[in-house]
Amino acid sequence: MKLGIIIETKEYEKSWNAMRFAVTAKKTGHEVKVFLMGEAVEIENMTHETYDVAAQVQAFDELDGEILACGTCLKSRNMEGSDVCPISTMIDCVQMVEWADKVVTF
Template sequence: MKKLVLFIALLLGCMFQTQAQALAQPEYNDPDKPTTIGIIISTNDEETIWNVMRFANYSIEWGNKVSIFLLGKGVEIEGLSQTNKDIKEQVDKYLDLDGTIYGCQVCFQSRKQTNKICKLGCIQDMYDVVKKNKVVLTF
């Protein structure tokens, strides 16, 4: 009788542990379920920006929501999109797909640049990109 009770207790313990593990899985690990992606760009490297924008467009095409925040040298994407046709093509595609780009207002001001492709943002907007997205990437 003791062996039967012990066996049932072990069986129930395994069942509860398996169920608890299944419930603890993060939502964004399911590759078939769309997620939200925040991208912070702080580089002016043309190849990196081009690849980031390609990734952002690809992610949107697969049903994900993507938001981008430009910080530091990243705000120079404005000028790069005018001189580099590949970057311009990817940025235009991203905007056509209803992607959102925020640019650090202080960074624009310190470079004496104007914003045409992005909305001026502040530290609160950057915080929102980090806090409200399940996946955050920095470049």
């Protein structure tokens, strides 16, 4: 199944669970794309003693998972894209939704 995941939060537990879901879906053979928007564009470097979001992002990347980060949301935070979370657009988000069999939001 093709799963699109939209993450809009940088709350540690929610974003950690979203990325755990993405990792688990990849490990069980699904095609997965993640789109980060709003404050979620900050999750690549988020660590917490219980909810290590950055580790889940790294695990997803190591499974060749695709993460896209909203360029407008990055720019509003004076951030740039990265190799793991490249700059994308709302058109990319729409295309991900069209591509996906199911879309999950966090």
